[in-house]
Amino acid sequence: MIIAEVVTEVCVAFPALSALAEGFEVFVITDASGTFNAMTRDAAWERMSAAGAQLMSWFGAACELHRDWRNDVEGLGTLFSNHIPDYRNLINSYSTFQAK
Structure with missing residues (x-):
């Protein structure tokens, strides 16, 4: 199961822990x-990880x-280049090389 939601320590943690169980x-x-601060985010990640969730x-x-x-x-290269500016440079280099 792949999980991403609005609030890490509630919307992500609750279904993740239930699914693991x-x-x-x-x-x-x-x-x-996301969440309200780094402390609650890190605590939620630690709790889910300790229960067996894989964070990525x-x-x-x-x-x-x-x-x-x-x-x-x-x-996939287009998807990445649309969302990651540095990846766009990689795709441009790849496209230029392929064109030669």
Whole structure:
């Protein structure tokens, strides 16, 4: 189960902990949720991690789900370049190299 919600210590933690208790494998997308301060965020992450949740970024989750770049370089690359300015430079370099 992949979870990202509005508030980390409530909207993410409650279903994550419940799913873990039911035997699900849980992936918490840490940079797709927020909260009021770093202390409550870190406490929620620690609680979920200790219960068995795997914490990861949206970029890591997308790459893991994509698995093989040979299937769709432009699709995922475009998604990343639209949301990560530094990644746009990588895609531009790749496109320039491919054009030569």
